Amino acid sequence: MDATPHPEPHPGPSPEPYPDRRTTPDTGLTERYLDATARSLPAEAQDDVRNELRASIDEAIETRTEQGEDLQEAERAVLNELGDPAALAAGFADRPLQLIGPRYFLAWWRLLKLLLTIVPVTVFAVVILGQSLAGAPIGQIIGQSVAAGLLVALHICFWVTLVFAAMERAGADAGAPWDVDRLPEPKEVGSGRSDMVASLSLLALAAAAIAWDGTLGLVRVGGESLPFLNPALWPWVVAALLVLIGLEALLAVVVHARGHWTAGLAVVNTALAVLFVSWTLTLLGRGILVNPALVDFLSDIGGVDRETWRILGVLLGFGVVGISLWDAVDAWLKARRAAR
Template structure:
């Protein structure tokens, strides 16, 4: 904040502001003209043409008045002018005051709309695009490093574009709408967020136990009878070499997940340690599946060979890749979701 002109000077000349002899000003004004002229020019740059001449003349007169008052109090013309202009501050800021122009990109009226939309877009679009790029790269059998590279670069690019264009549109709306215009949609109590489920309901427990049982049952069924029993095939969908070591590992993981689900229900809430255990199980699952994928041991090559006549190897490879993405994607989401629920439930 700029301090006003010295109080002593102000009170000393307050009673006779208009009676400063005109002659005293001319010499000082000529000497000081340079800086003041530059200041007035700078301030008028952003003022609409129609008001410019009038405002410039008024500002000029006000500055000269202030400089004169200081000179009359014994200050030398040069430092008087500098002091007055310094007190007025940045000319663009002064001009913004004259023309009611906002000195911010997005003001309080639109900020929350902007912030919510931006968070929503980033949370949906960036992961979707990154996932799509990764899947595309994997289906093309690009090297792992190249896939990671293109996923990161595309993700960053998309995030930057989203942020830039959203912000640009809001900045334009901020400047085009009237100063007292309402936000996009007024707030009402109906917009209060629901109290979120923190993962402790019976329904959630039953759902996770049923899903785990179905997963285990499907693996056993696949091994014993083949995933789809048709006249054409009784081959298993998963690579038969996974039985029994890898499948046993999977059953241990599934059992641990079931135990965890029961624990969460018993504690009536997710906690950060429980979420961490859940994340470990998810990492275990994802790591195992990624390892098998890299060894080409996920899907039984005979399965598609018995179903389609041509290109069975390619179909197998594509299905393996999609399966990998689905499993790893669900594992990542499950791990994140547990931490979110733990955070929502608050400290233990």
């Protein structure tokens, strides 16, 4: 038996029972993400957001690594799922990333539609009227009126949107909260007997006025009658006007019989309006609508010069166009409501 003592083997470093498992790898991605998120936040909120976000990231990475995922791959996956740090910061700061959010969208849209319906059309008409009164050529009238209307529409869109975007950022109040009292009143869809009677009465008065003017005249001077319409328009040109009045009366009866406006009836009404405007503006443009003898008589007793008569003619033309346009638009609106 060998009695020579043998040195005991050196045990060496004992393995750690639990290896050091870092929750966040030493890649710097998490710190860069935290910096990018916090930099746009108020200074007093940055530390709290960083701590809260770091805890969430660590927990998500740990969950992935427990499922066997590589630490660095887990970190990248978690940060990718969190998304753009600027968007995340906007969420922490309750700062909207859209120009107009849902809180203000309906108020913005209603105001924008109202202004675009009224203001550009008004500017368009005013520019046409001003240029016409100034005696500008037709090309200049059309060009400047269209340009003015489009420019005003562009300004309305820009400034209204800018105001609401500023309200969105400032958190200003958009007005009283909605309640049932703000529901719109029901609008008339059908065509009642009173509508037909009113239309027929106005058309009958117009036809009677034309007949009166052609037979008895507007005024009598020295035993001679002076009609408003040019006597040279009788009988055929004035007869065309009376036919238009008769067709308008027939249309009123048909609409009443149908009970409501339809797209086809609105088309007929628009065509009649266009014919009436064409009849009036053509005669006005040629200077043969009004009786020349009446113009001379009024010029003598009132000292009205030719330029004043031209301005009155322009105003008369605008009145005819405005009334006819309103009549056509009203018919289309009623037809649209009836279709709904």
